[in-house]
Amino acid sequence: MRDLTRLLKPKSIAVIGGGAWCASIVSAAEQIGFDGVLHPVHPSGKQIAGRKSLPSLEAFPGHIDAAFIGVNRHATLEVVAQLRSLKAGGATCFASGFSEAAAEDSAAQDLQAQLIKAAGDMPILGPNCYGFVNAFDGCAIWPDQHGCRRVDKGVAILTQSSNIAINLTMQNRGLPIGYMLTCGNQAQTSQTDIALQLLDDARVTAIGLHIEGFGNLRGWETLAEKARSKGIALIALKSGVSQQAQAAAVSHTASLTGSDTGADAFLHRLGIRRARSLPVFLEALKLAHQFGHLSSNRIASISCSGGEAALAADTAQGTGLVFPPLNPRQVKDLGAALGPMVALANPLDYHTYIWRNPAAMTQAWAAMADDDIAMTLLISDYPRADLCDASDWECVTQAAIEATRRTGRPYAVVASLAELLPEHIAKTLMDHGVGAIHGLDHGLDALDLLSRPMTPPADPVLLPGSDRDAGLLDEQSAKLALAACGLKIPKSVAVTDRSTAGPAAAEVGFPVALKTLGLAHKTGANGLALGLTTPAEVEAAAQSLADGPLLVERMVAGSLVEVLVGVTRDPAHGFVLTLGAGGTMTEVLRDRASLLIPASRKEVKARLMGLKIAPLLKGFRGKPPVNLDALLDSIDAVQAYVLANAEQVEEVEINPLICTQEAAIAADALIRKAQ
Template sequence: MAASRDLSVLFDPASVAVLGASDDESKYGNWISVQALRMAGSRPVHLINRRAQPVLGWPTYRTLAEAPGPVELVVIAVPAAGFEPAVDDALRAGARAIVGITAGFAELGPDGRAVQERVAQRVRAAGALLLGPNCLGVADSTTGLTLASNPLPPGGVSLLSQSGNMALELSQVLAGHGLGFARFASLGNQADLAAADLILSCTTHPGTELIAVYCEDFGDGRAFVAAAAEATRVGKPVLLLTVGGSAGSVRGARSHTGALTSDSAVIDAACRAAGVYRVASPRELANLAGALCGGSPGGGLALAGGPLGGGPPSGGPFGGGPPSGGPFRVGRTLGGGPGAVRVRRVAVLADGGGHGALACDLLEAAGLAVPEFPPALATELRGQLPPSAAVSNPVDLAGARDISTFARVLAAMLGSAEVDGALVTGYFGGYGEYGPALASAEVAVAGAMADQARSHGKPVAVHTMYPDSPAARVLAERGVPVFGAVEDAARTLALLGSGGTVTVVAPPPVAPPVTADGYWDARQLLAEAGVEFPAAALITTADQADSAAADRAARAAAEIGYPVVLKALGLPHKSDAGGVALGLTGQEELRAAFADMSDRLSAPGYCVEAMADLTGGVELIAGVRTDPRFGPVAMVGLGGVFTEVLADVAFALAPVSAATAKQLLTGLRSAALLRGVRGRPPVDLDAAAALIAVVTQVAAAHPEIAELEVNPLLATPHRALGLDARIVLA
């Protein structure tokens, strides 16, 4: 488990003060004071105003020193010029936690960052905590703490946001799904407390059932991963909304690995390692949270064990909000650990051909499969439906007049081992408009559909043109997420399979540093770790005439056995510079290639290497690049000359296990080449995966290596070996 800081004083202080309290409704000091006074009956609240004028009808004090009794948590909402002295006043008054509402620090440039860092160091030296600065406050519905700029309904979601306005939007869209909040923390500039600290504190918070995060700067990315992984392990899903995709952080990379790695790809890799659900918008976050939690209109995931919920009942100090359901850990009945809802193959149930076809397109665009049903299931469905109904997937009810058909067909689909989940789309929810009898029947069928989803333990999402109908409300209340847009239903099902499983591998011990970055050095480093390379010999040219070096190369080639490869050393891209001669079949060809390279390249040395048999093999790339936030990141993909052209690559935090490496390989677009296609034999995936795992272990053990790469890595039907290697030192 990751190391945790005790944040109890931040979320459950014995007393609080607002420094910068104001009667001006346009100021944060006023907004925070309004919220602070809501808890005046449960803990001492002191308002500090340098003029000592009443605020909101309450008396104020000029300084914290004048306030009666100790103050554990101080919220500071003063102009930037007064922030540092205000922090000093708070620390002198014995504050153990400070919330900095004030803006105007690191976000403005180096001078502001210097002040921010100086203040943070002072706070840490005093043994206190600092949230922010440049934030909207903090709240905890389980302790009655209301020190955020806006009121929030209670519930089971802990919302952590680096952006203030994004926090407000997320709180609104989540509340719109009937979801309330256990905790809220506005991260701001993260001068002291970072997202990782807040996530880790939520893992042991009884009221937190789900953690929603908006973060732009992860700081220590590995700390974030460790905290999120711990939350995943204890069954508290982490949903992340972030920005990225810029290539700015990798413009200086000099290898294929660096050139093909983007910020967004690294964040995706971090999310996969920690089991985090990465979403693309506030709406996606709310839809997924609604599917994982109890809530309306999104409902909660109808799996055995009840909807994820918990938290305080409605009517608490946050005000309003629906009561939450019982505690639930996603994946409790599905296997794979908390949060592991593995949705890959989806059955589509529609009451119209157009809706069914569109749902299939959207599901496949979201990365899911809509496979043809096995014959046994198709036969079972054929017996329940009119002759004109489609039963191969999607299923089109084709005007089936018995509304109970929805529940029976759904039960049959979910009962198949070939189905991981289902999407129902179309008119269901609107049949009740045709009369009271049909309305009653539709509500009953909705309950039966929810029962089927729960009993089979598989996710079901419902898209309906009538999301506010009685039947839709029954589905939502019984834990089946309901959507007014089919694309939201499809995307949410896809997101359910994107997180919940931790794959973080502990880093190896730090090894003695590497000081040389040539091909031979990279080859030797990897070979000592267990990576197989073709037999080879090093030919140095220092202090030798070209003829003597050529003689040594010829003798080495004779010992290795022809055909051989001649490689010039000391070149960033040997092939591009004409520093590689392949398939040399005898001494005459070898000497000619050596003479040509000597004339053109003035290389400090050469490598004579056995020519690998490429028959039946596939060239791959295995690389590791050190990301400034998340540390070593592994890249696996199609290699050789196609690496940058096709960009068929996958990423994971390094080191990776052989099992994870194999998953990366089989997830490539070109994976069919590895499994064998058009008469080509399948390659030894286990051998390739084991070699990739070793490369990532070596890179992770050497923090001085910025990039490490084996390209090509030749995977054959019987083994895997490296054909070239490259080191870039930090």
């Protein structure tokens, strides 16, 4: 991996080109306080942003640590090669029209290959890249305005969108941004390459990642492991969809998983916390900056309004956060602070009896915190300073700071409306160790992310390999292939002469099912007859089913639950294993959980227990539990088949896997693979 130190912490910058973008580079560097050597470079020697440009790179005094290349894509190649020959520390390639233009554009792909060759061992960002702002060291290569200020400690944010990066720098929530970096199309230097190096900067407290696509999965696994070892939270905002191979998909699994399931499973596996919106992304980063990972999901809330207390409780629904009942110590201390008129609970409405009394407010807020509480929320919206007397809320700030100092426990002031926590107050709170949350809903979602247990290291995901043309195995062939890996299947006989179906049924044992082989979805294609109990019934049904060979199969008795076990190859993320309600309930309930292969038995069991059908698996309303070990064995068998056939397989599905008190048996199976 190339060393990015000179590029990201330059003492000398060359700005190559003559347009307005290059003038903006000079302005952005001045804005952040860059005090090193900075020279525009243009053959005309013209003035750029008040600075006379040098006629060539050779005229640059001393070494070049970092360069901004603001010329067209063809000229960029020559400039990169020249910078490399001068032993520059690195460059940001601004021009577009490389591989990001279109995957099928061979000319653009060729230009990208030439760019990588020209750069050699010199690191480059982009192309199609805005560059970065380093607010720690006061340097920027940024062809636009930005909202960053100098900071001593803070978060790093890496985006795959330059415009989103601009917007994030303009946040006024008090989040200290140490690095804002854009990655462009990552021709040479990937998002994970950059993040891995930033983890070695002791000033970085958390890393935010706006991700459009993952690329090298192994790089992400390395990043996640390093962040885990350092205790640094990774917060992701994943946009876009993977190119899930669904055009030829025939299974229920493919329709259930959707285009984003693989990305979600990959982030979950890595322990990267996924925010679903920009505000949650920012609030999670801000909380991670101050508090890191929360010790638990147990929180407390205190406000001077019953409406706010109820809103806090309601907003937490659907998250993993809990408001535990007050313990005896809290009840005693809160009673002493608030008197007999306040009904004590968590969330707590402390009424307005102690408002404007910082000492009494501190006493109550200190009493609410506890060693068993990961975060105590102080809900308070500050007034509009242009119309109201903001000093009336100074008591909130004072009491929050003093309660934090007195107890040493984590607190956060929460504005239910994001705009009602002014930035200067947020900074004051944060400077004194108090969290500042903009928006109750976004804040609780952020706390939920940070309260989730750290994911233990997992085996590397099974890589998806290259695209392949795949065909469908008939049900009998699919079952036999899976049975060779340990899956239990019913006794069956395949017949091509339908007149022999009756004797075949007697051989396998009644009741039987008749199935036309070669049909992916038999019910809608007249390819299935169930519950046949005599040779006569079998012979009659055989004459009415759709054309093709027949599978005569003994039906599974004693069904307690029907489960779906499916796998789809996701070209962007690996092989997605989906577990869910099976049989006729698959599409109705859409009850499923997805993870990536290989998945440990422990993780599979945990995800099964998170399904809506979990009570049925454990035994419900007098019915016995299923044989869970047999169910897990079946899932292990499916994984074993995929691991052994990764270069050919596209889809595998068992639906239903019939779970009984004694066994788990595949009543139907589908495999789509390259032949």
